[in-house]
Amino acid sequence: MDRRHCNNRDGGGQVRLIAGRWRGRRLPVVSGPGLRPTGDRLRETLFNWLAPLLPGSRCLDLFAGSGALGLEAASRGAREVVLLEYNDAAFEQLQRTFAVLGDPPEVTLQRADARRWLAEPPVPFDVVFIDPPWDSGWHETLLDKVAAGWVAAGGRIFLEQPTTQPPIDRPGLKVLRRVVYGRARGTLYALNPTVG
Secondary structure (H helix, E strand, C coil): CCCCCCCCCCECCEEECCCCCCCCCEEECCECCCCCCCCHHHHHHHHHHHCCCCCCCEEEECCCCCCHHHHHHHHCCCCEEEEEECCHHHHHHHHHHHHHCCCCCCEEEEECCHHHHCCCCCCCEEEEEECCCCCCCCHHHHHHHHHCCCEEEEEEEEEEEECCCCCCCCCCEEEEEEEEECCEEEEEEEECCCCC
16 A cells, blocks of 8 residues: 555545646545555656656556555546555545545546456556555565566556665566665566567
8 A cells, every 4th residue: 555654653634646637636545554655756766757757647656655655646637547446445535535636537546456367367557556454464465476478568567665675686587776765665677579
């Protein structure tokens, strides 16, 4: 889920969209175990990295949480955004957020377990956001699954993990950027065409 700093470190509060048509819009963040919005500084850095790729892109957010990552992509011109959320309270809040935003047609919200969803035949996306609960132990498995068909040629994978975990590197993935803010590490990957 997109999680980290907000008004309350344990969840609750709000995060705001940074740029685009919904610039400044505040999104509620529900409280709950594992729900932690991606911090403002990390999101701003990430979307600066992604700016040339976003207009007209297809994006997948595997753990939507407040929706800040996927909705930021839509706000900045993504053609299609799929948000997955399994937590009931977060999903219901996302439904309310969608209603406030006028049910944007380019954004699809699904109540789904990302791990099961990725077991289906892959459909490539231009950008995939991976930010599972930090203590889940799913980071490496999800990164491998996404890299095995869920990201298009020339696309990007963003992984957020706690700094208590070692950075994840894979022969088939090229690390384009890596940054640490507080307890969060963000890594942007591309498929490595020289491997395989």
